[in-house]
Amino acid sequence: MSFISETLRQKIRTRAGNRCEYCLSHQDYMMGRLQIDHIQPLAKGGSNTEDNLCLACELCNQYKWIQTVGVDPESGETVSLFNPRQQEWINHFTWSTEGTEGTEIIGLTPCGRATISALKLNNNLAVTVRKNWVTAGWHPPN
Numbered sequence: 001m002s003f004i005s006e007t008l009r010q011k012i013r014t015r016a017g018n019r020c021e022y023c024l025s026h027q028d029y030m031m032g033r034l035q036i037d038h039i040q041p042l043a044k045g046g047s048n049t050e051d052n053l054c055l056a057c058e059l060c061n062q063y064k065w066i067q068t069v070g071v072d073p074e075s076g077e078t079v080s081l082f083n084p085r086q087q088e089w090i091n092h093f094t095w096s097t098e099g100t101e102g103t104e105i106i107g108l109t110p111c112g113r114a115t116i117s118a119l120k121l122n123n124n125l126a127v128t129v130r131k132n133w134v135t136a137g138w139h140p141p142n
Helices: 008-016 058-064 112-121 124-136
Strands: 034-039 054-057 069-072 078-080 093-095 105-107
Touching: 008 054, 034 058, 054 058, 058 112, 069 112, 078 112, 093 112, 105 112
Parallel strands: none
Antiparallel strands: 034 054, 069 078, 093 105
16 A cells, blocks of 8 residues: 655646646546556555656556556557656657547657557547547647
């Protein structure tokens, strides 16, 4: 069992802008509360320190679980998954265009593509929900 103080939890939420740091879903549009994720899982030697914690939606957190590496579907290479404390989202991902604008996350790098695959960032539920967010004018985020 890990203990993360409410002060640290709030700091992580604020730093993330109340968005999942993997799929960028905003807390205002989620049924459940965004969760604190251990980038390097405790089971693999990670800690409860601020530099190892990020905000994640339930789907991303469940799919990530204890994964720290994934396979780039283009090259077949095993690479580290996206680390929101060490990398910028925009350098590894972008939003789809042309008919599916803002509904799918596109990987720009091996890390991005492996993360999309491992965390199933474009699963059917996520894409369907994003379509509705786009229609409402809530998505994609800037």
